[in-house]
Amino acid sequence: xxxxxxxxxxxxxxxxxxxxxxxxxxxxxxxxxxxxxxxxxxxxxxxxxxxxxxxxxxxxxxxxxxxxxxxxxxxxxxxxxxxxxxxxxxxxxxxxxxxxxxxxxxxxxxxxxxxxxxxxxxxxxxxxxxxxxxxxxxxxxxxxxxxxxxxxxxxxxxxxxxxxxxxxxxxxxxxxxxxxxxxxxxxxxxxxxxxxxxxxxxxxxxxxxxxxxxxxxxxxxxx
Amino acid sequence: xxxxxxxxxxxxxxxxxxxxxxxxxxxxxxxxxxxxxxxxxxxxxxxxxxxxxxxxxxxxxxxxxxxxxxxxxxxxxxxxxxxxxxxxxxxxxxxxxxxxxxxxxxxxxxxxxxxxxxxxxxxxxxxxxxxxxxxxxxxxxxxxxxxxxxxxxxxxxxxxxxxxxxxxxxxxxxxxxxxxxxxxxxxxxxxxxxxxxxxxxxxxxxxxxxxxxxxxxxxxxxxxxxxxxxxxxxxxxxxxxxxxxxxxxxxxx
Numbered sequence: 001x002x003x004x005x006x007x008x009x010x011x012x013x014x015x016x017x018x019x020x021x022x023x024x025x026x027x028x029x030x031x032x033x034x035x036x037x038x039x040x041x042x043x044x045x046x047x048x049x050x051x052x053x054x055x056x057x058x059x060x061x062x063x064x065x066x067x068x069x070x071x072x073x074x075x076x077x078x079x080x081x082x083x084x085x086x087x088x089x090x091x092x093x094x095x096x097x098x099x100x101x102x103x104x105x106x107x108x109x110x111x112x113x114x115x116x117x118x119x120x121x122x123x124x125x126x127x128x129x130x131x132x133x134x135x136x137x138x139x140x141x142x143x144x145x146x147x148x149x150x151x152x153x154x155x156x157x158x159x160x161x162x163x164x165x166x167x168x169x170x171x172x173x174x175x176x177x178x179x180x181x182x183x184x185x186x187x188x189x190x191x192x193x194x195x196x197x198x199x200x201x202x203x204x205x206x207x208x209x210x211x212x213x214x215x216x217x218x219x220x221x222x223x
Numbered sequence: 224x225x226x227x228x229x230x231x232x233x234x235x236x237x238x239x240x241x242x243x244x245x246x247x248x249x250x251x252x253x254x255x256x257x258x259x260x261x262x263x264x265x266x267x268x269x270x271x272x273x274x275x276x277x278x279x280x281x282x283x284x285x286x287x288x289x290x291x292x293x294x295x296x297x298x299x300x301x302x303x304x305x306x307x308x309x310x311x312x313x314x315x316x317x318x319x320x321x322x323x324x325x326x327x328x329x330x331x332x333x334x335x336x337x338x339x340x341x342x343x344x345x346x347x348x349x350x351x352x353x354x355x356x357x358x359x360x361x362x363x364x365x366x367x368x369x370x371x372x373x374x375x376x377x378x379x380x381x382x383x384x385x386x387x388x389x390x391x392x393x394x395x396x397x398x399x400x401x402x403x404x405x406x407x408x409x410x411x412x413x414x415x416x417x418x419x420x421x422x423x424x425x426x427x428x429x430x431x432x433x434x435x436x437x438x439x440x441x442x443x444x445x446x447x448x449x450x451x452x453x454x455x456x457x458x459x460x461x462x463x464x465x466x467x468x469x470x471x472x473x474x475x476x
Contacts, residue, residue, distance in 0.1 A: 119321070131341060134338075
């Protein structure tokens with residue numbers, strides 16, 4: 001078992017999930033609240049990583065984070081070194097790559113919360129902060145579970161973006177999915193199989209968590 | 224509340240702006256403790272309440288209270304809300320029971336009723352909650368979830384939740400008795416009126432039910448297509464509707 005790769009993968013997926021919940025929540029609230037053209041455009045941009053080949057995304061990120069563009073130079077000035085081929089570069093890439101997996105479930109969840117309930121809470125004196133934590137969050141908590149699990153699992157499974165931005169550096173940017181690729185190239189099928197089985201198990205458990213919880217919730221709602 | 228018996232207004236509410244296909248231009252002088260807006264659906268009556276809550280963007284709202292003691296007894300209008308005092312919804316200190324109750328589906332009846340107090344009230348304001356629970360006879364239902372309540376009980380929770388808001392400036396009730404049986408309504412009304420009088424808070428409710436408007440014995444404002452068409456005691460403003468109702472009653476016999 002490739003322990004450094006496993007650690008790195010879990011750390012990357014965990015941090016990506018955390019960052020994405022923080023970014024996706026306000027974004028999803030905003031998208032769910034209206035119907036304007038601007039919102040539709042933003043929603044399309046958010047969904048882009050679903051359809052783009054990961055190599056395309058990785059390629060532009062590599063350019064964006066490197067010294068060849070003005071944005072990259074700014075970032076280098078801020079961090080003191082290029083983000084490409086570092087863990088933090090991977091994190092930036094993963095956040096963008098998994099963005100739709102966090103935003104879409106949250107948009108669905110927030111849209112399902114009765115507008116009248118939210119408005120009434122506010123009239124009765126609840127600040128927007130309180131309205132979110134007491135009303136919106138409890139009524140859409142399954143969407144948060146779904147967003148977190150899907151983001152985590154999707155980050156664990158990403159390959160193209162990580163390879164493009166991270167460059168397969170052992171212990172620093174070599175995640176599980178990339179180590180499988182390396183093992184296969186070395187014809188070490190046995191080790192590759194072990195690692196691959198880990199990923200299958202992890203992904204299956206994640207999905208079971210989402211679907212299992214949803215079923216439990218549904219039964220509770222009916223009962 | 225300032226002299227409720229006389230016709231001097233103690234509060235003024237003005238709502239002006241476009242809401243969908245209705246041009247709202249409503250200026251209400253609240254002279255009675257309880258004022259009812261009566262009108263057909265689509266007349267904009269719910270929008271008046273929603274606008275007062277700050278839920279209708281683009282509609283101007285002015286809300287004033289007459290302070291009789293000010294300026295050495297000459298009195299003056301205090302602006303509670305207006306162009307120079309555009310308050311966010313949660314700062315308006317309103318009690319509101321919206322149409323269709325909109326009770327919080329994940330909270331028990333008790334948590335629903337306590338919501339306004341917990342949002343804004345002080346510890347010492349707890350008695351507002353207790354009195355609202357008592358007023359609407361909610362004790363046996365307190366631990367129940369909304370899905371375990373009947374339609375009428377849910378309506379009761381919604382009303383109790385509004386009445387439990389501490390120190391509200393105005394009580395807004397949108398079709399407060401829909402889903403509540405006649406007997407219950409007749410039992411509740413005098414108690415609600417007495418409670419509002421004790422608190423000194425004016426109430427503004429909305430109905431399309433003639434009987435309810437008459438039963439309330441309140442000042443009635445007839446609204447059509449966003450404009451006030453008539454105002455006054457129910458027996459005057461709703462004279463035609465009352466006659467029609469009587470006629471059907473006689474015809475039924």
